[in-house]
Amino acid sequence: MHARLVRSAAAVAVTATLTWAPAASAQPSEPTPSASAAPAETPAPDAGSVEITAKDTAGDVLPGATFLLLDSTGQEAGRGKTDALGKLTFPGLEPGVYRLKETASGSPLHEVVADQDVIVTPGATTRLSITDPFKAAKVLLQAKDDKSGKLLPGATVNIGTGDSTLLTLTTGSKGTASGELPVSSRKTQFWVKEIKAPAGYDLYEPSKTFRAGPGVPVTVTVTNAQTATTPPPTQKPTDRPSDKPSPSKPGKDEDVSVPSASGTPTADKTASSTAAPAPAGSLAHTGADAAPWLIGSAGVLIAAGGGALIAARRRRTDNSTDDGSSES
Numbered sequence: 001m002h003a004r005l006v007r008s009a010a011a012v013a014v015t016a017t018l019t020w021a022p023a024a025s026a027q028p029s030e031p032t033p034s035a036s037a038a039p040a041e042t043p044a045p046d047a048g049s050v051e052i053t054a055k056d057t058a059g060d061v062l063p064g065a066t067f068l069l070l071d072s073t074g075q076e077a078g079r080g081k082t083d084a085l086g087k088l089t090f091p092g093l094e095p096g097v098y099r100l101k102e103t104a105s106g107s108p109l110h111e112v113v114a115d116q117d118v119i120v121t122p123g124a125t126t127r128l129s130i131t132d133p134f135k136a137a138k139v140l141l142q143a144k145d146d147k148s149g150k151l152l153p154g155a156t157v158n159i160g161t162g163d164s165t166l167l168t169l170t171t172g173s174k175g176t177a178s179g180e181l182p183v184s185s186r187k188t189q190f191w192v193k194e195i196k197a198p199a200g201y202d203l204y205e206p207s208k209t210f211r212a213g214p215g216v217p218v219t220v221t222v223t224n225a226q227t228a229t230t231p232p233p234t235q236k237p238t239d240r241p242s243d244k245p246s247p248s249k250p251g252k253d254e255d256v257s258v259p260s261a262s263g264t265p266t267a268d269k270t271a272s273s274t275a276a277p278a279p280a281g282s283l284a285h286t287g288a289d290a291a292p293w294l295i296g297s298a299g300v301l302i303a304a305g306g307g308a309l310i311a312a313r314r315r316r317t318d319n320s321t322d323d324g325s326s327e328s
Contacts, residue, residue, distance in 0.1 A: 046122035049091040050098070054082045054130045056110055058185050061086030062132055064106025069118070070099040081106070093120045105132045109186065109214040136180035137188070137212035139220060143171045143198060146223040151175025156196035157222060161188065171198075183214050194222050202227050 050069065054062040062082060069078040069090050077098060078090040097119055102112040110132040120126055143155030152175050159167040159181065169177040181190060189211050197203040201224035212218045 046095060047092045048095055048120040048122060049089060049093055049125045050078075050100070050118055050120060051090075051125050051127045052082065052088045052100075052130055053128070054086045054088075054106075054132060056107075056132050057134060062106055062110065064104075065102060065130070065132065066104040066106065067130075068101045068103055069093075070101070072097055074099075095120050095122045100128070102130065102132075107132070109134055111135055134183045134185070134214035137183050137214060138217040139167070139169075139179050139181055139212065140217065141169045141171060141177045141179075141192075142219065142221045143175055144221060144223050145201075146225045152198040152201065152224060154196070154198040155194060155222060155224065157192050157194045157220075159190055159192050159220070161190050166190075170196075181212060183212060187211050187213055192220050192222065194224075197224055200227055201225065 052067060054065040056062055061084075063084050063086055065082045065086070065088075067080060067082075067088055068076065071077045071094075077093060080088050080090070082088045097117055099115060100118050101115045105112050111134070113130055113132060118126055118128065139159065141155075141157060143152040144150065145152060151171075153171050153173050155175075156168065156170040158165045159169065159179075167179050167181055169179055171177045181188075189209055191207050191209050193207045194204040204222050204224055208220070208222070210218060210220055
């Protein structure tokens with residue numbers, strides 16, 4: 001009877017031992033934390049952490065941005081993506097200098113930032129604000145004839161926003177030019193101003209405005225009008241040729257024939273005989289020098305002719321009187 005009790009007690013002891021053992025071995029089966037969240041080992045009391053907040057230049061958070069953290073030896077110390085609030089934390093880091101690399105922005109509109117160093121201090125959290133820039137807008141400039149639409153080379157324009165000029169473009173032989181514009185929002189407004197017109201065209205005076213988005217191509221066109229040319233004046237034919245002298249009146253330098261007392265015109269020889277002979281080696285004088293003498297001579301001749309005519313009439317009267325007296 002006593003032996004049976006001993007065997008039963010031993011069986012109970014063995015059963016209790018077997019039942020406890022599986023419960024103790026279940027602890028190692030729990031999952032270990034990932035490298036990007038926390039180290040597997042218990043963090044040291046002097047460990048630090050890095051907290052990242054990713055945004056763009058407009059202030060909007062960027063979820064899905066991927067970052068890589070390297071220690072001073074170049075070994076990976078952590079990797080992860082920002083959450084819906086644009087945040088990512090690397091906890092349990094030993095104090096020291098780390099290298100932070102952004103490998104993806106998580107957005108087709110944004111660029112990644114350059115690598116930077118991060119200092120981790122014991123027992124503290126280093127907070128970083130990462131601002132991803134928008135991708136540049138791609139601009140295609142065209143200069144055209146306002147009538148025919150022909151592309152024109154040699155047009156120079158400034159493109160900017162606000163009071164700042166961001167880009168200067170000159171159209172080439174094909175009448176086009178291209179460049180990139182930095183943008184600060186999803187839709188940024190720009191202005192374009194032509195500062196040099198193509199050869200043979202007037203400057204396009206007004207400023208044009210346009211909107212451009214990050215990474216999206218946009219075409220800007222300026223039109224120019226041809227410079228107006230004044231045709232040379234055409235000479236209209238006149239009714240009377242200007243090279244023929246007018247026969248109606250004698251010119252100032254022409255000789256004038258003066259009638260004599262007998263009614264016959266005086267030859268030009270008379271006027272020329274009264275003029276002094278030109279000295280040798282001098283140019284011939286025109287009739288303008290003899291004009292005063294001709295006028296004076298004409299007056300004397302007219303007076304003499306009038307006197308002769310009066311005397312002749314008196315003689316006829318006297319003869320008529322004498323004839324009448326003799327007849328009586």
